[in-house]
Amino acid sequence: MSHSEDTQPLPRAPMRPLPLIIFGSRWLQLPLYLGLIVAQCVYVFLFLKELWHLVTHAFDFSEQQIMLVVLGLIDVVMISNLLIMVIVGGYETFVSRLRLEDHPDQPEWLSHVNASVLKIKLAMAIIGISSIHLLRTFIEAGNIGIAGRTANYTETGVILQTTIHVVFILSAIGIAWVDRMTVPAGKGH
Numbered sequence: 001m002s003h004s005e006d007t008q009p010l011p012r013a014p015m016r017p018l019p020l021i022i023f024g025s026r027w028l029q030l031p032l033y034l035g036l037i038v039a040q041c042v043y044v045f046l047f048l049k050e051l052w053h054l055v056t057h058a059f060d061f062s063e064q065q066i067m068l069v070v071l072g073l074i075d076v077v078m079i080s081n082l083l084i085m086v087i088v089g090g091y092e093t094f095v096s097r098l099r100l101e102d103h104p105d106q107p108e109w110l111s112h113v114n115a116s117v118l119k120i121k122l123a124m125a126i127i128g129i130s131s132i133h134l135l136r137t138f139i140e141a142g143n144i145g146i147a148g149r150t151a152n153y154t155e156t157g158v159i160l161q162t163t164i165h166v167v168f169i170l171s172a173i174g175i176a177w178v179d180r181m182t183v184p185a186g187k188g189h
Contacts, residue, residue, distance in 0.1 A: 026095050033091050040083045047076045068136055075132045082125040085109075089118045116179045123172035130165045137161050 015023065054061075054069045061069070088107065092098050093115055100106040109121065141158050153161075 029090070029095050033087050033095070036083055036087045040080060040087070043076055043080045043083065047073060047080070050076065064139060068139060071132055071136050071139075075129060075136075078125065078129045078132060082122065082129065085118065085121055085125060089113045089121070093118060116182075120172070120176055120179060123168075123175050127165075127168050127172055130168050134161055134165050 050069060050072055054066065054073070058066070088098070088110060092110060093113060098110075100110065109117070137153055137158055140152050
């Protein structure tokens with residue numbers, strides 16, 4: 001036998017009907033990922049609308065108003081990045097391989113993505129998005145209690161939003177800690 005005959009994959013036995021149905025059910029997620037692509041298009045539209053709003057009112061807005069609109073743009077970009085991670089990483093992990101090896105545009109993180117890595121990346125993205133929202137809240141909170149100025153937030157609202165942000169951080173630390181406990185020493189991701 002030649003070396004090439006030794007490396008030939010063995011033919012697979014056909015799957016029984018029940019395992020075939022169970023394994024094939026992963027394709028039920030396809031409409032979900034396609035729906036997230038539609039949501040991504042909506043975020044692109046929202047970004048362009050807000051950017052147009054910023055450009056057309058650049059001379060009318062105060063520095064604080066410009067900063068709030070820019071933070072809103074950053075927020076849209078971060079949510080869009082989160083959508084890409086879920087769409088690409090989720091499809092690759094749970095539905096089917098994308099076969100992007102050696103593609104020049106393959107995201108670096110995709111080569112070692114699994115459910116645990118995806119979960120931690122999502123937690124970190126949510127913390128980033130929460131940070132942007134909290135920063136916007138702190139900027140607008142300067143109007144609380146000043147006569148003649150309207151504030152979009154109450155003191156209680158600011159405290160609750162800060163508490164929620166801290167819970168997001170603690171949750172991400174918990175997820176990472178549990179993930180680290182489940183990986184045998186020296187293996188890593």
